[in-house]
Amino acid sequence: MFDVVVAGAGPNGLMIACELALAGVRPLVLERLTGPTDEQRANGMVGQVVRMLDRRGLYARISGSDAPPQPAPGFVFGAFPLRLAELADNPLYVLPVPQRVVERVLGERAAELGVEIRRGSEVTGFDQDDDGVRVTLADGEIVRARWLVGADGGRSVVRKLAGIDFPGVTSDDSVSRTAHVSVPSSAVDPATGGLVIAGYGIVPPFQHTRTDRGLIVWATLPGRDPMISTVEWPGSLEFDAPMSLDELLASAARVVGAPVVARLPTGDGPHLMRRLTGGNTRLADRYRAGRVLLIGDAAHVHSAIGGPGLNLGLQDAVNLAWKLAAVVAGRMPQTLLDTYESERRPVAQRVTMSTQAQSVLIGPGSDITALRVLFGELLAVPDNTRRIAALMAGSDVRYDLGPGPDLVGRWAPDLVLDTGNGPVRLAELTVTARPLLLDFTGTLAAAAAPWSDRVDVVSAKGDSEATALLLRPDCYVAWASTSDRPDVDGLRAALQRWFGPAG
Numbered sequence: 001m002f003d004v005v006v007a008g009a010g011p012n013g014l015m016i017a018c019e020l021a022l023a024g025v026r027p028l029v030l031e032r033l034t035g036p037t038d039e040q041r042a043n044g045m046v047g048q049v050v051r052m053l054d055r056r057g058l059y060a061r062i063s064g065s066d067a068p069p070q071p072a073p074g075f076v077f078g079a080f081p082l083r084l085a086e087l088a089d090n091p092l093y094v095l096p097v098p099q100r101v102v103e104r105v106l107g108e109r110a111a112e113l114g115v116e117i118r119r120g121s122e123v124t125g126f127d128q129d130d131d132g133v134r135v136t137l138a139d140g141e142i143v144r145a146r147w148l149v150g151a152d153g154g155r156s157v158v159r160k161l162a163g164i165d166f167p168g169v170t171s172d173d174s175v176s177r178t179a180h181v182s183v184p185s186s187a188v189d190p191a192t193g194g195l196v197i198a199g200y201g202i203v204p205p206f207q208h209t210r211t212d213r214g215l216i217v218w219a220t221l222p223g224r225d226p227m228i229s230t231v232e233w234p235g236s237l238e239f240d241a242p243m244s245l246d247e248l249l250a251s252a253a254r255v256v257g258a259p260v261v262a263r264l265p266t267g268d269g270p271h272l273m274r275r276l277t278g279g280n281t282r283l284a285d286r287y288r289a290g291r292v293l294l295i296g297d298a299a300h301v302h303s304a305i306g307g308p309g310l311n312l313g314l315q316d317a318v319n320l321a322w323k324l325a326a327v328v329a330g331r332m333p334q335t336l337l338d339t340y341e342s343e344r345r346p347v348a349q350r351v352t353m354s355t356q357a358q359s360v361l362i363g364p365g366s367d368i369t370a371l372r373v374l375f376g377e378l379l380a381v382p383d384n385t386r387r388i389a390a391l392m393a394g395s396d397v398r399y400d401l402g403p404g405p406d407l408v409g410r411w412a413p414d415l416v417l418d419t420g421n422g423p424v425r426l427a428e429l430t431v432t433a434r435p436l437l438l439d440f441t442g443t444l445a446a447a448a449a450p451w452s453d454r455v456d457v458v459s460a461k462g463d464s465e466a467t468a469l470l471l472r473p474d475c476y477v478a479w480a481s482t483s484d485r486p487d488v489d490g491l492r493a494a495l496q497r498w499f500g501p502a503g
């Protein structure tokens with residue numbers, strides 16, 4: 001019997017497998033595909049997840065850079081440029097890497113941690129009782145587990161078999177087209193890197209450029225062919241032929257009102273040639289049914305606008321894993337798992353609010369143009385830009401973790417600590433995914449000693465408004481003090497609430 005079976009080795013299934021392994025559980029991952037998929041999805045990660053990966057030592061491996069992540073100087077929201085460099089405390093981090101790189105690194109990390117991934121194993125059914133789950137595979141094999149995590153994507157079989165509803169809306173009026181292209185150097189503006197279109201002007205790079213007729217994006221990423229994307233609202237979504245470069249260029253010409261010239265790329269692929277019609281915004285009405293839990297796209301689907309998917313899903317995985325591991329180990333009651341849904345489902349609701357709002361803002365027509373004039377005026381106020389940046393980053397999330405300073409329930413800020421052996425970044429202390437007590441008073445080690453098998457204590461000096469911080473493995477602050485004489489009873493209560501009785 002396995003402690004945990006994870007259905008799906010997409011990014012979120014791999015992430016929870018790594019986190020479970022760090023927490024001492026050996027999960028089995030079942031993946032229906034026999035090898036990595038050719039499908040091209042995310043072009044990058046946007047938001048707090050970039051820093052979360054840094055806090056597991058994965059940012060350097062995915063980005064190929066030893067330097068810590070830095071906030072993005074600019075980004076886009078609903079085809080509005082966000083001037084983030086002007087913000088004093090910019091919360092938005094972006095890591096522009098293809099999803100297949102993220103999946104490769106997470107797969108390698110899972111293997112290092114001893115996770116078993118069985119490819120060519122499709123989950124087709126399960127039944128559960130109070131003791132566990134019997135998972136049925138397409139070839140008839142039965143795998144027994146104490147818990148099943150559905151990380152099997154938007155069409156999740158696990159979600160459907162668990163009887164969990166997936167209410168929301170399906171839109172059927174938009175077509176988005178994307179292709180890698182090659183253009184002559186004369187078509188690239190040397191000053192901005194934008195795409196020069198005779199009769200229209202310059203489409204700036206990475207911005208979403210809206211006209212009354214649709215949207216066009218020109219993206220140039222290092223080591224990859226440039227990409228042109230369009231979105232239109234044509235009224236009919238019937239297509240006879242597969243997507244082609246000519247179809248994309250005709251769409252781009254309609255959007256900008258002038259001919260657009262490009263060729264197919266000549267270098268090694270994979271080259272993208274994609275048409276997507278319509279879209280879904282749906283949220284599971286429960287994240288748990290008995291011994292079955294959902295994460296990632298199995299729990300929520302939405303437009304990819306603004307790139308929020310991996311920020312949401314990978315942090316679902318990080319939130320659930322340590323809780324599930326504590327329940328598996330018998331240290332914590334199953335009620336701890338209720339906090340997974342109560343903390344993460346509202347975050348998914350905010351993401352769908354954000355993607356639906358952006359989808360309206362990029363829409364065609366003069367009424368949307370009027371709305372954009374007003375929205376543009378609001379975005380000229382830096383505080384509003386900061387608010388949108390925090391929404392996209394997910395840094396405005398505050399879980400209800402009980403009373404205390406404002407830091408409680410928030411994701412721990414990046415800190416540089418002096419532990420007596422030179423400066424240490426907080427991200428270096430969280431790679432083990434163990435609970436962490438940061439004690440800036442040097443007085444709390446004795447109070448936390450009964451939890452020393454589970455909780456690391458670091459006495460340090462740090463540039464923080466707090467005098468002590470208790471971090472859960474997902475880096476959210478479970479307890480904090482701003483007093484020189486911290487409330488030791490409050491600390492013990494938080495240790496017990498999140499990590500179980502004193503040892």
Ligand SMILES: Cc1cc2nc3c(=O)[nH]c(=O)nc-3n(C[C@H](O)[C@H](O)[C@H](O)COP(=O)(O)OP(=O)(O)OC[C@H]3O[C@@H](n4cnc5c(N)ncnc54)[C@H](O)[C@@H]3O)c2cc1C
Pocket residue numbers: 007008009010011012013030031032033040041042043044045046099121122123124151152153154156157158295296297298304306307308309310311313
């Ligand atoms: C066009 C597009 C662009 C996107 N761009 C971005 C972006 O720029 N940034 C961003 O953050 N996000 C983006 N996203 C969203 C992101 O790709 C998803 O959120 C992410 O892939 C979800 O990961 P997942 O692991 O939950 O599901 P998936 O990636 O769907 O993985 C599910 C896995 O489960 C397997 N599986 C399915 N059924 C079974 C079964 N019955 N048994 C066993 N295995 C099964 C599948 O084969 C698959 O490997 C984009 C999505 C799309 C479609």
